[in-house]
Amino acid sequence: MALExxxxxxxxxxxxxxxxxxVAFELLGKGxxxxxxxGTDVTAVLxxxxxxGLADQLAEYGADRVIVVDDPELKDYRTEPYxxxxxxxxxxxxxxxxxxxxxxxxxxxxxxxxxxxxxxxxADCTSLExxxxxxxxxxxxxxxQKHNQLLMTRPAFGGNTIATxxxxxxxxxxxxxxxxxxxxxxxxxxxxxxxxxxxPGFTPNNRYVEILNIVKAVxxxxxxxxxxxxxxGGRGVGSKENFKLLEDLAEVLxxxxxxxxxxxxxxxxxxxxxxxxxxxxxxxQIYFAIGISGAIQHVAGMEDSDLIIAIxxxxxxxxxxxxxxxxxxDLNKIVPALTxxxxxxxxx
Amino acid sequence: xxxxxxxxxxxxxxxxxxxxPDGTLDRAAMLxxxxxxxxxxxxxxxxxxxxxxxKVTVLTMGLPKADAVLREAxxxxxxxxxxxxxxxxxxxDTWATSTTIAGALRNLDYDLIITGRQAIDGDTAQxxxxxxxxxxxxxxxxxxxxxxxxxxxxxxxxxxxxxxxLKVKMPCLVTALSELNEPRxxxxxxxxxxxxxxxxxxxxxxLKDVDDSDLxxxxxxxxxxxxSDKVAKGAGEKVNxxxxxxxxxxxxxxxxxxxx
Numbered sequence: 001m002a003l004e005x006x007x008x009x010x011x012x013x014x015x016x017x018x019x020x021x022x023v024a025f026e027l028l029g030k031g032x033x034x035x036x037x038x039g040t041d042v043t044a045v046l047x048x049x050x051x052x053g054l055a056d057q058l059a060e061y062g063a064d065r066v067i068v069v070d071d072p073e074l075k076d077y078r079t080e081p082y083x084x085x086x087x088x089x090x091x092x093x094x095x096x097x098x099x100x101x102x103x104x105x106x107x108x109x110x111x112x113x114x115x116x117x118x119x120x121x122x123a124d125c126t127s128l129e130x131x132x133x134x135x136x137x138x139x140x141x142x143x144x145q146k147h148n149q150l151l152m153t154r155p156a157f158g159g160n161t162i163a164t165x166x167x168x169x170x171x172x173x174x175x176x177x178x179x180x181x182x183x184x185x186x187x188x189x190x191x192x193x194x195x196x197x198x199x200p201g202f203t204p205n206n207r208y209v210e211i212l213n214i215v216k217a218v219x220x221x222x223x224x225x226x227x228x229x230x231x232x233g234g235r236g237v238g239s240k241e242n243f244k245l246l247e248d249l250a251e252v253l254x255x256x257x258x259x260x261x262x263x264x265x266x267x268x269x270x271x272x273x274x275x276x277x278x279x280x281x282x283x284x285q286i287y288f289a290i291g292i293s294g295a296i297q298h299v300a301g302m303e304d305s306d307l308i309i310a311i312x313x314x315x316x317x318x319x320x321x322x323x324x325x326x327x328x329x330d331l332n333k334i335v336p337a338l339t340x341x342x343x344x345x346x347x348x
Numbered sequence: 349x350x351x352x353x354x355x356x357x358x359x360x361x362x363x364x365x366x367x368x369p370d371g372t373l374d375r376a377a378m379l380x381x382x383x384x385x386x387x388x389x390x391x392x393x394x395x396x397x398x399x400x401x402x403k404v405t406v407l408t409m410g411l412p413k414a415d416a417v418l419r420e421a422x423x424x425x426x427x428x429x430x431x432x433x434x435x436x437x438x439x440x441d442t443w444a445t446s447t448t449i450a451g452a453l454r455n456l457d458y459d460l461i462i463t464g465r466q467a468i469d470g471d472t473a474q475x476x477x478x479x480x481x482x483x484x485x486x487x488x489x490x491x492x493x494x495x496x497x498x499x500x501x502x503x504x505x506x507x508x509x510x511x512x513x514l515k516v517k518m519p520c521l522v523t524a525l526s527e528l529n530e531p532r533x534x535x536x537x538x539x540x541x542x543x544x545x546x547x548x549x550x551x552x553x554x555l556k557d558v559d560d561s562d563l564x565x566x567x568x569x570x571x572x573x574x575x576s577d578k579v580a581k582g583a584g585e586k587v588n589x590x591x592x593x594x595x596x597x598x599x600x601x602x603x604x605x606x607x608x
Binding site: 016076077078079080083103104105107108110111112114115116118119120121122123124133134135151155156157161162163164165166167168169170206207208209210211212213214215216217264265271272277286297307308309311315320321322323324325326327328329330333334337338341342345346 | 359441442443446468469470471472473474475476477478480481482484485486487488489490502506507508509510511512513514515516517527568569570571572573574575576577583584585586587588589590591592594595596597598599601602605607608
C-alpha cells in the first residue's frame with residue numbers, strides 16, 4: 001500500500017429518505033479542522049437515489065467537493081450495495097481519512113467497508129486530531145516516527161478508559177464518530193458544491209437483502225439530542241404512568257423527557273428517548289437524572305451535560321459521582337414540589 | 349440446519365464496576381460474563397433449534413478461561429462448543445479478531461451465523477460485519493427479531509427511527525440486539541451435562557485460509573498510541589434534606605446560576 005497516494009479528508013454524508021442526517025454536517029465541521037492541519041480539503045461522499053440536489057447543503061457546511069453515487073439500488077439503506085459504493089469510492093479516490101457517523105447505518109457500513117478495503121477502523125470516536133505516532137519517538141528511532149497521523153480518541157470499557165488509537169500502516173484511516181460529539185460550522189449561505197458524479201455499477205448478488213417492509217416508528221415529537229433541558233427518568237420512576245411527574249417538570253422548564261435503558265426495556269418509553277451508550281449521547285445545558293442509578297453505560301451518554309442534577313433515594317447511587325447537585329430523597333415528593341416551586345418562580 | 353453463535357466473555361460492567369485505590373479499573377474483582385448481546389443471539393438460535401431441530405454450535409476466541417462461557421452456552425442448550433485460543437492471537441483489533449474467527453468458521457458447516465451487535469467491553473460493533481465480509485456473506489446487523497423461513501432468514505433490523513423487515517437467503521450472518529429476547533436460564537441437568545461435554549480447542553494451526561501477518565497484535569491495522577483512565581468529573585454537592593428543603597436548595601442554586 002503506497003500510503004502517500006492517499007490524500008484528502010472524506011466524510012460519509014448519511015441521508016435517509018433524501019434528508020441529510022445532522023451527523024454529516026458535524027463530520028464536515030471536524031473534517032475541515034483536520035484538512036486544515038493537513039493542508040488538504042474535505043470531500044463529502046453522498047450515496048443514495050435522487051440525492052444530487054443535497055450537494056449544495058453539504059457545501060454550506062464545509063464540503064469543498066461532493067462525490068455523488070446515485071443509483072436506484074441505493075434508495076433505502078442496505079449493507080450491499082452501500083458498502084460497494086463507499087468501498088469503490090475509496091479505491092478510486094484514495095482518501096487519507098474516511099469519517100463515518102456512528103449511527104445504526106454507519107456502524108454497519110463502517111466495519112464492512114473497512115474489512116473490504118483492508119484498513120483499520122476506530123469506533124465511536126469522541127476526539128480526532130492530527131499528530132505523531134508513536135506520540136513520543138523511541139530514543140534512536142526518531143526517523144521511524146510517523147507524522148501527520150490521525151489520532152483517534154475514544155472511550156472504551158463503558159467509558160472508564162480513554163484510548164488514543166492510530167492506524168499508521170493502512171489507508172484510509174477510518175473512524176466512526178458518535179452523533180452529537182463534533183461541532184458543525186455556521187453554514188455558509190449560498191455555497192455551491194463542486195459535484196463529481198461517480199457510479200461503480202451495481203449488480204445484485206447473494207449479499208443483496210430484500211426489503212419486505214419499512215416501518216417507521218411513531219417518532220417522538222422531540223429530538224433529545226437537540227434539547228437544551230432534559231428531564232431524564234430511570235427505573236426508579238416506577239411506572240409508565242409516573243413519567244407524568246417528569247413531563248410536568250419538563251413542561252414548566254421548556255425541556256424534554258428522556259430516559260435510561262431500563263425504562264425502554266420495561267416498555268415505558270420508546271427507544272429514541274434513550275440516553276446512554278446504546279442510546280443517544282446528549283449534552284444539554286441541564287440534565288435531570290431522576291431515579292437513575294448512574295450505571296456507566298448511562299453516564300457515558302450524558303456526562304458532558306453542562307449541569308447535572310440527580311434525584312435518587314439511594315445516597316450511594318453512582319449518579320451522585322457525576323452530579324453537580326444531588327438530592328437524596330423520594331422523587332415522588334421532590335419532583336412535584338419542584339415543579340410547583342418553579343411554576344411560582346417563573347410566574348406560570 | 350447448522351447455526352453457529354459467536355460469543356465473547358466480557359467483564360460485567362453492569363452495576364459491578366470496581367476500582368483500585370489509584371482509580372484504575374479492578375478487573376480481577378469483576379465478574380466475567382457472557383456478553384449480553386451474544387446471549388440474546390444464542391437464545392435466538394436455541395429458539396430456532398426448538399422449532400426446527402437445528403444444530404447449534406457456539407464459538408469463542410479468548411483465553412483458556414473463556415471455557416466458562418462455552419459451558420454456560422452448553423448448559424443453556426447449545427450442542428457443541430469451540431474455543432479458539434492461542435498466544436499469537438492476543439492483542440488483536442477488530443480486523444484481526446474477525447479474520448481469526450472467520451478462519452475458524454471455515455472449518456464448520458453453517459447456514460446461519462449469529463453474533464451480538466457489540467461487546468460491552470470494546471463497544472465497537474465491528475466484528476460481526478467484518479466476519480461476514482471475510483466470508484463473503486450477507487450481513488444484517490441490529491436484529492430485533494430473527495425468523496427462519498425455508499431457506500431464508502427474515503430479520504427485523506432496527507434503526508434509530510424505524511425498522512426494516514429484511515429477507516435474505518442463507519448462508520448469512522446476523523448480529524443480535526440484547527432487546528431481541530429474554531435468554532433462558534441454564535437447567536441443573538444442563539449444567540451437569542455441559543461439564544461432561546467436550547469443548548473443541550483450536551489454535552493457530554486450525555485456522556483456515558489466514559496469513560500470520562493478519563493475526564494478533566501484528567495483524568492489527570489499528571495501534572494504541574495511549575490509554576489512560578478517564579479523568580473523573582469531581583463530584584458536586586449532595587444534600588439529604590426533606591422534600592421541601594430539597595426544592596428550596598435547588599431553587600436557590602438555580603437563582604445563583606441565573607438559570608431562573
